[in-house]
Amino acid sequence: MAKTKTNETLTMKHKIGYGMGDAGGCMTFALMTGIFSAYCTDILAIPAGVLAVIVLIWNVWDAVNDPMMGALMDKMFAKNKNPKGKFRPWLFRATPIVAICFALLFTVPALVDGIASIAMLFVLKLAYEAGYTMFNIPMGSLLSAMANTDGERAALSSARGFGSMVGNMVPMMVFPMILQAFKGSATGYSIAATVCAAIGAVMCFGHYFLTEERNVSETPTEVADNIKMTDIFNVFRVNRPFVALCIHGICMCTMQNLASALSVYMYKDVFGRYDLLTMATVVSAPMGLIFYVFGPWAARKLGLEKMIRLGLLLSIVLFGSLFGLHCIMDVNPWVHIVWSGLATGFSSMSVIFQWGLVGEAIDYNEYVTGKRTEGSIYGTFNLTRRIGNTIGTSSALAMLALTGYVSGAAVQTATVIFGIKVLCVLLPGLFALGSWAAFKFVWNITPETREKMAAFKAGKAE
Numbered sequence: 018m019a020k021t022k023t024n025e026t027l028t029m030k031h032k033i034g035y036g037m038g039d040a041g042g043c044m045t046f047a048l049m050t051g052i053f054s055a056y057c058t059d060i061l062a063i064p065a066g067v068l069a070v071i072v073l074i075w076n077v078w079d080a081v082n083d084p085m086m087g088a089l090m091d092k093m094f095a096k097n098k099n100p101k102g103k104f105r106p107w108l109f110r111a112t113p114i115v116a117i118c119f120a121l122l123f124t125v126p127a128l129v130d131g132i133a134s135i136a137m138l139f140v141l142k143l144a145y146e147a148g149y150t151m152f153n154i155p156m157g158s159l160l161s162a163m164a165n166t167d168g169e170r171a172a173l174s175s176a177r178g179f180g181s182m183v184g185n186m187v188p189m190m191v192f193p194m195i196l197q198a199f200k201g202s203a204t205g206y207s208i209a210a211t212v213c214a215a216i217g218a219v220m221c222f223g224h225y226f227l228t229e230e231r232n233v234s235e236t237p238t239e240v241a242d243n244i245k246m247t248d249i250f251n252v253f254r255v256n257r258p259f260v261a262l263c264i265h266g267i268c269m270c271t272m273q274n275l276a277s278a279l280s281v282y283m284y285k286d287v288f289g290r291y292d293l294l295t296m297a298t299v300v301s302a303p304m305g306l307i308f309y310v311f312g313p314w315a316a317r318k319l320g321l322e323k324m325i326r327l328g329l330l331l332s333i334v335l336f337g338s339l340f341g342l343h344c345i346m347d348v349n350p351w352v353h354i355v356w357s358g359l360a361t362g363f364s365s366m367s368v369i370f371q372w373g374l375v376g377e378a379i380d381y382n383e384y385v386t387g388k389r390t391e392g393s394i395y396g397t398f399n400l401t402r403r404i405g406n407t408i409g410t411s412s413a414l415a416m417l418a419l420t421g422y423v424s425g426a427a428v429q430t431a432t433v434i435f436g437i438k439v440l441c442v443l444l445p446g447l448f449a450l451g452s453w454a455a456f457k458f459v460w461n462i463t464p465e466t467r468e469k470m471a472a473f474k475a476g477k478a479e
Contacts, residue, residue: 038152038177042149
């Protein structure tokens with residue numbers, strides 16, 4: 018029989034430690050968009066066309082290494098049963114790899130020229146992404162080994178969300194300040210990257226030392242021998258909660274990336290003011306904090322899945338009613354900012370607390386298959402989120418072009434203005450509807466199912 022270690026209480030130390038994981042990871046990952054592109058074009062002088070091809074190859078690598086890493090973790094633990102745990106040893110190994118590769122990425126390619134510079138950049142970026150996946154997959158999977166109830170899953174999800182917010186904000190303040198001090202030179206990029214990598218490493222090691230695998234299942238040998246890399250394909254067939262999460266991941270990530278790319282057009286072309294985008298960001302920040310604080314309380318009262326479904330439903334109603342208002346009148350920009358901020362905030366609850374549902378889908382998978390494969394499930398869920406990111410970023414400008422948008426025009430036509438409203442107000446509501454439908458009609462874990470799952474876990478513990 019399987020052996021399970023379960024400590025009584027999820028402590029504040031556990032919550033802080035878990036939040037430090039995403040905070041540390043995002044200290045470098047948050048810079049791999051605009052800052053990294055500027056480094057490639059301005060410091061390394063890589064032509065935009067060449068960079069586009071390289072980025073495509075990197076994106077393909079990013080897409081496939083998540084499920085590969087997850088399956089590798091499951092397979093190795095099933096065979097070797099590391100006494101230090103299933104996930105935390107990977108965190109310890111990956112942290113120095115991420116920090117060192119990130120610092121070298123912003124240093125070494127600038128020391129050489131031409132093809133050698135591109136080759137070093139290419140290899141170091143692949144190494145960084147492999148190291149980041151080696152950290153991110155066990156960090157996300159660790160939630161299922163720490164939480165036992167909806168309240169605990171929500172608390173850890175909230176801690177992760179807050180850590181992510183900190184991890185995205187700090188490097189975007191630190192890196193530009195250092196660049197400014199060194200006048201945007203190669204030395205400035207190197208020093209800034211090293212500082213952010215060091216801060217991230219400290220946080221990641223804090224994540225390792227402050228967390229604990231409270232639910233460590235030792236899979237029986239006969240079951241361990243049957244764990245295969247291809248098990249994830251069977252998961253799609255038998256695990257409806259996981260399928261619901263994958264649909265949700267694609268919908269929400271597509272929605273978020275579309276909104277990120279197109280919201281500037283709503284404010285500059287519909288309302289005629291660039292600065293309103295900043296005001297919208299300022300207004301939305303307190304709303305996010307409210308959800309981080311009160312989300313775990315709501316999850317204990319309603320249940321995690323019901324709370325997420327209610328948040329999505331409120332988001333759909335708010336987006337739909339705001340679009341209707343835009344269709345019949347000129348909406349005051351401040352009304353739009355507050356109204357859309359609330360709609361986005363309620364939909365973001367599903368993103369903040371989705372990690373708790375991933376943990377439950379992992380428990381359900383063990384219940385129906387007899388195999389506990391957190392890594393494979395979390396890695397594949399991450400893949401669906403990357404698919405959503407790709408769809409959102411790739412289709413945003415194409416959809417804007419379909420409205421008839423004219424670049425550089427002082428004033429857009431009424432048709433274009435209406436199209437922008439559709440893309441920025443109605444479309445997010447439709448993606449929220451897709452996510453809500455996944456949890457309403459595909460998710461199938463009922464209270465009765467939870468009782469059976471609990472009895473199953475109790476039997477394994479015995």
